[in-house]
Amino acid sequence: MATAAIDRAQPVVIEEGLAPKILRALGRAPVHLVLILIGLFWLIPTTGLFVTSLLTASDQAQGGWWNFFAKPSTWTFENYRRMFDNEGIVDALLRTAQITIGATVLPILVAALAAYALAWIEFPGRDWLFLAVVGLLLVPIQMALIPIFSLYNRFNLFDTIPGLILFHTAFALPFAIFLLRNFFAGIPKDLMEAARIDGASEIRLFFKVVLPLGLPAIASLAIFQVLFVWNDLLIGLVLAQNNQPIAPHLASQLRQFGSNLDVLAPASFFSAVIPLIVFAAFQRYFVQGLLAGSVK
């Protein structure tokens, strides 16, 4: 107690001069330089795609995008305008948005409820059930494609939005339950007991206490799922034909027209930008969620 009081009375402040600061910055400069270079290198394909998407078809035919990189006067948004006139692409984008929203909200809702039960409601066989769910993480999507394909044919789910949502939901659930259950289990027991004594029903406990506290984990899960579903090529390709989401739709365009870059480049860039926006918006939660449970 006595020493603590003395410490508080005389806070130790180390004043740092200008010279050490500069030295420290210089010391870090090589690292920063390397990081910036790697970052720029990483951005080359995206930049190339963006520049290409701004060129007219004839310019595109003349050579690589790098020839036009320094000539902004040749850039035009004409391709984007034409893309929004292309019903096939706009429909595919809208469809993808529906699938993505459905295939993100549904698994998170189901997984959160399941995770709550697995973490906080005692019932016989609970831990075995959780182990089984974790075991499902090992089932590869590819293995299920053909059986699900024939199942969907029988139940008229092939080539439908609900069909794709259900498939994505089913394969998102094991990981979602795993992540959320572990996150929820980290909520202090006292808190749950306090809420129960305070008269909260299980439903209120879930919506008023567990869900708000689990928001970081839920947000990072949502980002993962949005990125995965939006960018998915395989499932959309196998389980849809005329109503494909954007990735398989663009892939099929490529086959049909050969190198119709003036259509593909803006559409590809546009479809890549949406998940980027989602990521940027929730990035704070994303980092928090990834750290969930590890730094408690």
Place this chain on the structure above:
Amino acid sequence: MASVTYDRVSKIFEETTAVDELSLDIGDGEFLVLVGPSGCGKSTALRMLAGLEDISEGEIRIGDRVVNNVAPAERDVAMVFQSYALYPHMSVYDNLAFGLRNQKVPKEEIDRRVRQAAEILDLGQLIKRKPKQLSGGQRQRVALGRAIVREPAAFLMDEPLSNLDAKLRVQTRAEILKLQQRLGTTTVYVTHDQVEAMTMGDRIAVMNAGVLQQIGTPEELYTNPRNVFVAGFIGSPAMNLVPVEAATDGERDVLRQDGFAVEVPEGMISRLRERAPSTLMAGFRPEHLHLSNGEPANQQARIPAVVDVVEYLGDEQLVHLHAGEVNLVAKLDIDEGRVKPEENVHLALPLEKLHLFDRETEESVGVPTPA
């Protein structure tokens, strides 16, 4: 408000018995403290009352209602946790209102009760803050507030002061007492700190290893501990407990062991032998020892000893001594004169302050007073 009754309540976890046939009658409006060392079953006993643990055997009643199979929410009790367990994502106001909202209390009534509780606990300025913006003491008050807005039949408090620093703890102790007296709500308070127990409880129930050792007012426990455990647990510094043999040494009656001897008035040993074995445990509190001139005196026991260390406390001195192989502590008034290490002294102990326990059963055998 209601009384609380434990009727031969046991809690058995797979192999261990955490609480063993606990019976308690807690009166309406009473402040009962459950005290004991960690792992003695006091928290389990409280959690069974709250409904957070199943009751293995026996019956718990709140008022006339048996609550064994009643959900925590339906028991009409409010609990204050050691960790406070505030909802981190809610403001102070919402924390206080949460329980009432669960009970579907009308909005105006919630507002009135929350503001009243906030005023009682001096939380008015903090009502919009989140728990992480509050100090430890403020969080503790919010936790109390959450209990009092409910206006429950009983408050259950599980070591609510353990996370506060020493100064704040003393202050809050008084605040909780004032609050409880003002509201008159039956309170069961769990602590491992015997000072808290002594200062707060109307009655204290001392538990050890799942078994209730003794229940009584602080004064009863201090003056008449029923067994060795209670004697050693209640009181600070702890009671001197020395294994002794009752013997007659030539002409003197003594309680002795390895060079240590309590000289007791003539005839006492023979009367003692009539009702107890001769292997005993003698107990006497440090604050009941005095310096004596070495002459035998009526109604007093005498203990010759050598001073080891003296802790000076201003108006008194805490003296560590040895008598033969036995280490003793005495709390002496400064007015009795300062003592120095290695000094030979005689300690006097009024006979009515001497406690004797059967060493086998550890139960008190009382002290026969000379005729």
